[in-house]
Each structure stands twice: as structure tokens, then as C-alpha cells.
Amino acid sequence: MVTLRQLQYMLAIVEEGSFTRAAQRLHISQPALSRQLQALERFCGGSLVEREARPLRLTALGQAIQPHVRAAVAEADRIRPAAARAVSGLGSELQLAALDSVSLGLLPPVLRAWHESHPAMEVRLTEHRRAEDLAAALGEGRADIAIGPVLDGWHGARRLIGVAEFVVVLPPGDTAAAHPAGVLPLAELADRAWVRLAPGSTLSAVLDDACAAAGFTPKSAVQTEQSAATPWLAASGLGPALVPAYLLPPHFTGHTVLPDPPVRQPLFAYTSAAPGPVVAGFVEVLVRHARVARGPDPDDPGAVSGR
Known part of the structure; x- marks a missing residue:
């Protein structure tokens, strides 16, 4: 049967990249560490670590179970503080x-x-x-x-919270903001350079997908790492931005219009x-x-x- 100690030892070996360093970190002998890993490998039905690699790395089997190992260790680490809070009456976390x-x-x-x-x-x-x-x-x-x-x-499990409506943010007085009914075809902004989040973020992908649906690839005027900065940079005139409406603060000074086609995110x-x-x-x-x-x-x- 697998034990929590075996799971902790596996993570230490991978994080340290060495049986020797892992044993030193855990304050146990290297043979004892090896025996515990071997017991875990028998339970899992195969090798978990490529022992010839320097530094050590996980096998395909080890990679497959690693998320579950980390989840189990993390959950175990929460037992003591949860118990302490319950005993003290301070509530939980x-x-x-x-x-x-x-x-x-x-x-x-x-x-x-x-x-x-x-x-x-x-x-x-x-x-x-x-x-x-x-x-x-x-x-x-x-x-x-x-x-x-x-x-x-x-x-x-999952529970729907709602569906976020995205808006295009423009500076006050921008001619594109005067489009009838407050709806702006995104294709009309194909020649603009946009204010956007850095590539790799979910909101950056939303902009790319929306512009692709409108038939163009957005150019970048400014890239930021902070979603809160995006509408303010757009309102200052640096370029349009596509943001969820819930991100706009009260009394926001920029102008907003709905994009066509609409962009919504559950x-x-x-x-x-x-x-x-x-x-x-x-x-x-x-x-x-x-x-x-x-x-x-x-x-x-x-x-x-x-x-």
C-alpha cells in the first residue's frame, strides 16, 4: 500500500534531481530513500525515475502520477493547520x-x-x-x-456564475465610438494597433480569437502584464482594447462599445x-x-x- 512518506520522498528526489541531495534534505540515508521509492514503484507497476539521467527526471509513468502525488501531499499538509484552527475556534481556511x-x-x-x-x-x-x-x-x-x-x-464539478460581455474601449472623442446603436464591427479596427495583455494570457487569446473571427490579426501598440491597466491605457488613446465589462471601474472615463460579432465568455x-x-x-x-x-x-x- 502506498504511504504519504513515499509520495513525499518521490517529490524530493525529483525536486533535488539527485538521490544524494534528496536524502540530505530529508535527513535519511540514501539506501533507505531508494527502498521507499522502489516500494512506490512496485505499487505503481513500473519505474518512476530515470536513474541514468543527470539530473534525475521522471519517466512517463512518473509524469502521469506526479499531479496526483502533489495533490495528495498538499492535502496532507493542510490537515494539521485545519485541525489547529478547529480546536482553537479560529475557523478554517x-x-x-x-x-x-x-x-x-x-x-x-x-x-x-x-x-x-x-x-x-x-x-x-x-x-x-x-x-x-x-x-x-x-x-x-x-x-x-x-x-x-x-x-x-x-x-x-462546476457551477455557472454568469456570462461576461466584452466591450471595446476607446478614448473619448474617437470617431469609431460614434457607431450607431453602440455596436462596432471589429473589422473596422483592423488597421488599428491594440492595447493588449502579453501573449499567453487567457484574455490575450480572447482578443486573438475575436479578431480572427472578424478576419484580421490584431497589431500591438502596447502590451501589459496587468489586466487592470488595459482599459486605462486604451482610454488614454494608445489604441483600442477588448476587455470584459466587469473589469471597468465605476466612473470610467473611456468610451465603450459592443463588438460585432459579440464576444462573450462563460x-x-x-x-x-x-x-x-x-x-x-x-x-x-x-x-x-x-x-x-x-x-x-x-x-x-x-x-x-x-x-
Whole structure:
């Protein structure tokens, strides 16, 4: 039967890249470390580490089980602080992972409402630029709830929060902003250079996909790492930007129009297949207080353009 110690030892070997250094870090002998890894390999049915490689690296089998190993170790590490909090009466802890734009635009009223009803519970929020990182945080046990767009291949539970509408941000007085009915064909901006997030982020991919649907590849005027800066840079006249409407702060000075074709992105709360009462309770608060429209059915492929 596999033990937690064996899983911890496997991770130490991979992180150190050497049996010798891993044994030193764990304060055990190298033969004892090797025996524990061999026992884990017997349980898994094959070699987990390429022993001839320098530094050591995982085999295909080792790579396949690594996310589950990390999740198990992370969950075990949370047992003692959870117990200590319960004994002391200080409450427990909730770990959230969200896209940085969601954190800025949707979570403040949600977290305020949650804190009012759970003042003793600590919330740890990690922010990510890519949806793939949300799935990794959940799968490795670093988050109880992930909040973001569609996660390909997620096999746990999910709850629709709403469907985010994207808008094009332009500076006041821009002639493109005067389009009838407040709807602007994206193709009319094909010659513009855009304000955008750096490549690799989920919101950057939304812009690329929307412009591709309109028949062009967007040029870049400014690239930023901070989603909160994007609408302000666009409002200053550096170029148009495509952002979720929930990201715009109150009293925003830029001009916004809806793109044609429309760009919409369903947002979900992702959890394990059987979330506990605390996680389920937070999801209810999230759905109730997040300021995002219910919007069209996200399962209708014609209604959703964003990822």
C-alpha cells in the first residue's frame, strides 16, 4: 500500500534531481530513500525515475502520477493547520484560484459578503493569467475553488456564475465610438494597433480569437502584464482594447462599445466532484454576489465567442 512518506520522498528526489541531495534534505540515508521509492514503484507497476539521467527526471509513468502525488501531499499538509484552527475556534481556511481579471472585477463584493458571514475564516487568493493554471491549482490541491472560463478536460464539478460581455474601449472623442446603436464591427479596427495583455494570457487569446473571427490579426501598440491597466491605457488613446465589462471601474472615463460579432465568455466556479459544505457555501455566495450577467446559454456554441 502506498504511504504519504513515499509520495513525499518521490517529490524530493525529483525536486533535488539527485538521490544524494534528496536524502540530505530529508535527513535519511540514501539506501533507505531508494527502498521507499522502489516500494512506490512496485505499487505503481513500473519505474518512476530515470536513474541514468543527470539530473534525475521522471519517466512517463512518473509524469502521469506526479499531479496526483502533489495533490495528495498538499492535502496532507493542510490537515494539521485545519485541525489547529478547529480546536482553537479560529475557523478554517478557504483557498481560491482565479484569473487576475476576475479577482479585480468580480471578487471584491463576493469576498466582502463572505467575510461578513464567516469573519473567522481566512481566504487565500492566488491570481493567474491562464486558465490552464487554474486547472493545475485545483488538480494539485493548491485551491479549493477555481474561478474562470471553460477548463478543458476538467472532470470535477462546476457551477455557472454568469456570462461576461466584452466591450471595446476607446478614448473619448474617437470617431469609431460614434457607431450607431453602440455596436462596432471589429473589422473596422483592423488597421488599428491594440492595447493588449502579453501573449499567453487567457484574455490575450480572447482578443486573438475575436479578431480572427472578424478576419484580421490584431497589431500591438502596447502590451501589459496587468489586466487592470488595459482599459486605462486604451482610454488614454494608445489604441483600442477588448476587455470584459466587469473589469471597468465605476466612473470610467473611456468610451465603450459592443463588438460585432459579440464576444462573450462563460465563467464558472470549479470544485472537486464532491465539495464540502464550506466550499459549496462559498460557491452560493459567489453566484449571488458576482456582478456578471447571466447571459446566454454557454452550451450554445453560437452565443459564446470568448474562451
